[in-house]
Amino acid sequence: MEFIQTKTILSKVSYGEQWFGVDCNMNLYRGCPHGCIYCDSRSECYVIENYDQPKGKENALAILEQELRKKRSKGVIGLGSMSDTYNPLEKEYEQTRGALKLIRNYGFGTAIDTKSDLILRDIDLLKEIKEQNNVIIKITVTTPHDELAGIIEPHVCVSSRRFETIKELSDNGIFTGILMMPVLPFITDKEEDIRLLVRKAAEHGARFIYTYMSMTLRDRQRDYYYSKLDEYFPGLKEKYQRYYGNRYDCAVPDHERLWKAFIEECERYGILYRMEDIIKGYKENKTPEQYSLF
Numbered sequence: 271m272e273f274i275q276t277k278t279i280l281s282k283v284s285y286g287e288q289w290f291g292v293d294c295n296m297n298l299y300r301g302c303p304h305g306c307i308y309c310d311s312r313s314e315c316y317v318i319e320n321y322d323q324p325k326g327k328e329n330a331l332a333i334l335e336q337e338l339r340k341k342r343s344k345g346v347i348g349l350g351s352m353s354d355t356y357n358p359l360e361k362e363y364e365q366t367r368g369a370l371k372l373i374r375n376y377g378f379g380t381a382i383d384t385k386s387d388l389i390l391r392d393i394d395l396l397k398e399i400k401e402q403n404n405v406i407i408k409i410t411v412t413t414p415h416d417e418l419a420g421i422i423e424p425h426v427c428v429s430s431r432r433f434e435t436i437k438e439l440s441d442n443g444i445f446t447g448i449l450m451m452p453v454l455p456f457i458t459d460k461e462e463d464i465r466l467l468v469r470k471a472a473e474h475g476a477r478f479i480y481t482y483m484s485m486t487l488r489d490r491q492r493d494y495y496y497s498k499l500d501e502y503f504p505g506l507k508e509k510y511q512r513y514y515g516n517r518y519d520c521a522v523p524d525h526e527r528l529w530k531a532f533i534e535e536c537e538r539y540g541i542l543y544r545m546e547d548i549i550k551g552y553k554e555n556k557t558p559e560q561y562s563l564f
C-alpha cells in the first residue's frame with residue numbers, strides 16, 4: 271500500500287444533529303477498494319485519483335493523538351464517511367484499531383460506517399469505549415439479496431454476512447443499525463425488497479434503519495455508474511438519462527409509496543428510522559462527562 275502524510279485528521283462537523291450526533295469526522299485511508307458502483311466519493315470535487323486503490327495516512331495516529339489531547343469536550347468521532355475504514359488493508363495495518371485505542375484512551379465516543387465484517391475484530395474496543403461514552407455502528411445494506419450485492423458492491427462481504435455482523439454486534443450490546451443508502455432507482459427500489467430488508471434487520475437485532483430513498487449522480491461518478499449499468503443492466507442507463515437528465519439528487523420513482531411501506535415495516539418491528547430518535551436511542555443512557563483534559 272502507498273502511504274501519504276497528513277497535516278490534520280479530525281474535521282469538525284456542523285451538521286451533527288442531522289447526521290447521527292457526530293462531532294468530528296476522520297478518514298484514516300484515502301480511497302476505498304470495495305468497488306461500489308454508485309460510490310459518491312469518486313466525484314471530481316474530492317480530487318481523489320485512482321479511488322479504488324486506497325492510500326494509508328502514515329502519520330494519522332500520531333496526529334490524532336495530538337488533536338484528541340487538545341479537545342476540550344469528549345464528543346463522538348465519526349469514521350468511514352469518505353472511505354470504508356475496514357477495507358482489506360486494515361487487516362494488516364490496523365490504523366482503525368489504533369485509532370479506536372486512542373478514542374478509548376482519551377474517553378471519546380465513536381460512530382462508524384462500514385460494510386465490512388472486519389469490524390467484528392474490534393468488538394473488544396467498542397465495548398470498552400461504550401463503557402465511558404457513546405457508540406453507534408451503521409452497517410450499510412442496500413439490498414437483501416446477496417447476488418445483487420455482489421454486483422453493486424463487488425469487493426466487500428455480501429448482505430447476508432452484513433446481517434450476521436449486525437447480529438453479533440447487537441448481541442454484544444453495541445447499538446447497531448443499517449444505512450439503507452443509496453436506494454438505486456429501478457434496481458434496489460422494489461417494495462417487496464424494502465419490506466424484506468426491514469424484516470431481516472429486525473431478525474438480526476438492528477435498532478435502526480436510516481434511508482433517504484434516493485441516490486446522487488454527478489460528473490465522473492455518474493460516468494462510472496453508467497458504465498457499470500451498461501455492463502450489468504443493459505438498457506438501464508438510457509432509462510436513467512430519460513428520467514433524470516443531469517439531475518444530482520435522483521429520488522426513486524414513486525418514493526412516497528415506498529416511504530410508506532418502509533415506515534410501516536419499521537413500526538411493525540419497532541425499528542427506529544427518524545434521525546432524532548436514532549441519536550436519542552444511542553445516547554440516552556450516557557451523558558459523557560464534559561471536562562477539560564489539559
Ligand code: SF4
Pocket residue numbers: 302303304305306308309310311351352353354385
Ligand atoms: S464502501 Fe463506501 S467508500 Fe467504499 S466504495 Fe463503497 S460506497 Fe465508496
